[in-house]
Amino acid sequence: MNIKIAFIVTSLFALSGCNMNPSMYTANANKSEGTVTMAYHYTSSTPMWWSPAFGEEAQNRATVICQGWEFDSARPLDDSSYMNSGGAIEGIDSVTYQCVKNKKGTE
Numbered sequence: 823m824n825i826k827i828a829f830i831v832t833s834l835f836a837l838s839g840c841n842m843n844p845s846m847y848t849a850n851a852n853k854s855e856g857t858v859t860m861a862y863h864y865t866s867s868t869p870m871w872w873s874p875a876f877g878e879e880a881q882n883r884a885t886v887i888c889q890g891w892e893f894d895s896a897r898p899l900d901d902s903s904y905m906n907s908g909g910a911i912e913g914i915d916s917v918t919y920q921c922v923k924n925k926k927g928t929e
Contacts, residue, residue, distance in 0.1 A: 861914050
């Protein structure tokens, strides 16, 4: 009996290793509009308990891109900039950031 339980537990741990959390990526960067979209692509192998984390890391990545275009930083466009497109098996969650210039004296 203990061997069966040990086998089941080991099998569950081995199978849970197959589920990979998605990595965040830059889905779109538009210099003329000054926007950067960060996204996660999820598939059927994504764990059910996973949820996208668009926070400081996403904003920092968008800011780096914006700074390359001579902007100062990036901020989420608005509350509706979060988008979920897809279904339960596969889809994309994304947030669009607007590049901004700090209100300093102009040169």
